[in-house]
Amino acid sequence: MVPPIKTENLTKIYKLGGKEVRAVDGVNLEVPKRSIFGLLGRNGAGKSTLIHMLMGTILPTSGRGTVLGYDIVKESLKIREKVGFMPEGLGFYEDLTAEQNLMAIAKLMGLKKPTESVRECLKLVGLWEYRQRKYGEMSVGMKQRLGIAQALLKDPELLVLDEPTSGVDPDGAREFRRLIQELNKQGKTIFISTHLLYEIGPLFTHIAVMRQGKIVVQGSVSDLKEKLMAGQGYVYEVELSKPAQVIIDRMCSLNGVKEAILEGNKLVVLCSKPLAPTLLSLLEGYGVESFRLAKPTLEDIFREFSG
Amino acid sequence: MKALEIARVEFGNMVRSNKFLAIVAIFTLMLLSGLCRVTEPSAMLSFGAATPEVESSKKLALKVMGVIGINVPMLVPVVAVMLGFDIISGKVEKGIVRTLLAQPISRDHIIAGTFVAGLTSLLVGVAIPLALSLSLAILLLGITPSLTDIALLITYVSVVAVFALAYYALSVFFSTVTSNSVKSLAAGTLVWLFSSFMLPGLSTAIIRLLLGPPKFEQVQMGQMIVLKTDPDYMRKFTDLQSKILSLTLDYHFRVIQDQLLLGLGIKDYTGLVVLIAFSLASLIASFTVFVKREVR
Numbered sequence: 001m002v003p004p005i006k007t008e009n010l011t012k013i014y015k016l017g018g019k020e021v022r023a024v025d026g027v028n029l030e031v032p033k034r035s036i037f038g039l040l041g042r043n044g045a046g047k048s049t050l051i052h053m054l055m056g057t058i059l060p061t062s063g064r065g066t067v068l069g070y071d072i073v074k075e076s077l078k079i080r081e082k083v084g085f086m087p088e089g090l091g092f093y094e095d096l097t098a099e100q101n102l103m104a105i106a107k108l109m110g111l112k113k114p115t116e117s118v119r120e121c122l123k124l125v126g127l128w129e130y131r132q133r134k135y136g137e138m139s140v141g142m143k144q145r146l147g148i149a150q151a152l153l154k155d156p157e158l159l160v161l162d163e164p165t166s167g168v169d170p171d172g173a174r175e176f177r178r179l180i181q182e183l184n185k186q187g188k189t190i191f192i193s194t195h196l197l198y199e200i201g202p203l204f205t206h207i208a209v210m211r212q213g214k215i216v217v218q219g220s221v222s223d224l225k226e227k228l229m230a231g232q233g234y235v236y237e238v239e240l241s242k243p244a245q246v247i248i249d250r251m252c253s254l255n256g257v258k259e260a261i262l263e264g265n266k267l268v269v270l271c272s273k274p275l276a277p278t279l280l281s282l283l284e285g286y287g288v289e290s291f292r293l294a295k296p297t298l299e300d301i302f303r304e305f306s307g
Numbered sequence: 308m309k310a311l312e313i314a315r316v317e318f319g320n321m322v323r324s325n326k327f328l329a330i331v332a333i334f335t336l337m338l339l340s341g342l343c344r345v346t347e348p349s350a351m352l353s354f355g356a357a358t359p360e361v362e363s364s365k366k367l368a369l370k371v372m373g374v375i376g377i378n379v380p381m382l383v384p385v386v387a388v389m390l391g392f393d394i395i396s397g398k399v400e401k402g403i404v405r406t407l408l409a410q411p412i413s414r415d416h417i418i419a420g421t422f423v424a425g426l427t428s429l430l431v432g433v434a435i436p437l438a439l440s441l442s443l444a445i446l447l448l449g450i451t452p453s454l455t456d457i458a459l460l461i462t463y464v465s466v467v468a469v470f471a472l473a474y475y476a477l478s479v480f481f482s483t484v485t486s487n488s489v490k491s492l493a494a495g496t497l498v499w500l501f502s503s504f505m506l507p508g509l510s511t512a513i514i515r516l517l518l519g520p521p522k523f524e525q526v527q528m529g530q531m532i533v534l535k536t537d538p539d540y541m542r543k544f545t546d547l548q549s550k551i552l553s554l555t556l557d558y559h560f561r562v563i564q565d566q567l568l569l570g571l572g573i574k575d576y577t578g579l580v581v582l583i584a585f586s587l588a589s590l591i592a593s594f595t596v597f598v599k600r601e602v603r
Contacts, residue, residue, distance in 0.1 A: 052601075055408075055409070057408045057601070059601065060600045077412075077413065077531045078411070080408075080409065080410055080411040080412075081411040084411065085409040087402075087405040087406070087408070087409055088405075089402045089405060090402045090405045090406040090409065091401040091402030091403050091405070091406060092401075092402075092403065092406060093316065093320040093403065094320070094324075094401065095319075095320050095323040095324045096316070096319065096320050096323070100319075104312070104316040105406070105410060107312055107412065108309060108312050108313065108316075108407075108412060109410055146404075150406065150409070151409070307369050
């Protein structure tokens with residue numbers, strides 16, 4: 001099965017003031033079907049350049065790539081016909097209403113039933129009530145939603161969204177998360193670039209972290225968390241009914257335990273490998289009230305790899 | 308077809324904008340106020356009956372052209388620059404180019420559609436004020452133009468449209484190259500100010516530097532002796548001034564306008580050819596720059 005997005009050594013070099021800047025540097029990316037894929041990285045990491053190359057609006061300097069099986073250089077119009085794309089900083093005609101703007105795009109795409117498609121998309125993004133409002137008079141959140149609506153017009157199997165929540169208020173971000181989950185349930189693959197992890201981070205099933213034009217890590221979120229724990233260690237947090245200083249020495253003598261700290265009734269054990277059953281048996285009789293493995297968050301992964 | 312669809316949408320957006328409505332309203336009022344002066348009684352004409360009826364029996368079109376011809380070389384470039392300065396840069400700044408490029412549309416479709424919409428809005432922006440002001444003048448002042456008058460006025464409006472097109476194309480070029488509306492407006496305005504106001508004055512200084520101060524000769528006129536500028540010096544002065552001013556678009560328009568005002572029709576088409584060639588070259592340059600540019 002062809003992955004929705006696949007690149008091999010994709011590179012873009014700009015010349016700025018006589019100096020070569022490698023905006024995207026040998027990127028190998030594979031986005032699984034039906035995933036919610038997060039392309040993470042700080043501002044200027046090369047995320048938008050990569051996305052524009054995938055959509056064919058920027059030509060790569062070298063390397064190759066396919067989107068939905070279409071070549072990003074030779075078949076870019078076909079890609080944009082099939083993929084719902086919301087670029088960063090997109091805009092519409094200010095003196096036209098939300099509905100007029102979407103109708104114009106629907107006609108440009110040559111949709112067979114533009115009126116129905118526009119109505120469905122406006123309802124899906126919650127703009128139906130505001131369809132007669134001029135774009136120039138809409139709030140930032142409404143503008144973003146209109147941007148998503150234009151990407152959904154063609155009912156695409158792949159959605160590519162570049163920084164979709166920048167400038168959106170918390171309510172708007174929550175609404176966006178709900179929409180993305182609903183679209184993913186319908187079987188769509190969703191590729192999102194962002195540097196705002198707290199807003200949409202929890203949605204991602206897979207991520208890739210970009211740093212200075214390179215993909216430094218990619219994979220499923222659960223695998224990456226596992227990987228990070230294997231590298232940094234497994235942290236177990238235990239709450240005891242009473243302080244038990246005596247347990248610390250026994251803990252530290254176990255093979256695989258790096259460190260054990262007792263703070264009041266709370267015990268924190270750092271291990272180099274998973275040791276949950278061993279620790280639990282050792283703690284028997286000490287009044288364990290709670291026992292949990294502190295998993296790294298997406299922020300931890302991002303911080304570890306984005307530099 | 309995609310270019311035409313873009314043109315349709317863009318034109319709809321343009322004519323709904325406050326900027327377009329303001330330009331049309333101001334241009335209409337300026338022309339109307341000029342036209343109202345056609346029937347203004349002058350001391351010479353007041354010996355007879357200077358009523359509108361008598362005035363309209365004269366060569367109305369020539370009078371109208373004479374009156375609005377004072378304002379047109381000043382106003383038309385402003386209208387054209389105002390309509391064109393943000394036609395590409397505005398779209399880049401507002402993210403509309405990005406939205407359009409997110410669809411299966413190529414850059415040449417976008418710019419071709421923009422050109423068609425822009426040129427249509429320019430024609431409408433010039434034609435509506437002229438038609439409105441003339442209609443109002445006919446209604447308010449009771450002037451009835453003859454078929455010859457109408458033909459002459461249509462010729463004049465066509466020449467004005469070509470002149471507007473040249474400034475518009477220049478403004479579009481600045482808008483495309485800079486991708487910045489403020490810079491584009493500044494560049495367009497600067498060219499207009501330089502062509503209309505600065506160069507005519509500067510040309511005199513340049514010629515004086517080249518030819519030296521004017522030479523005079525004394526001429527006996529009856530009992531008076533008057534100073535007359537040396538005809539040879541004047542001829543050289545006029546030739547050089549024409550050469551310098553021919554670098555501007557305004558000069559070529561004025562040459563055609565002067566021919567029309569003399570009531571002789573257009574005898575020399577050089578100016579018209581220059582304006583059209585300039586417009587085409589500017590639009591082709593804008594097209595090439597835009598199509599080759601990548602999203603950043």
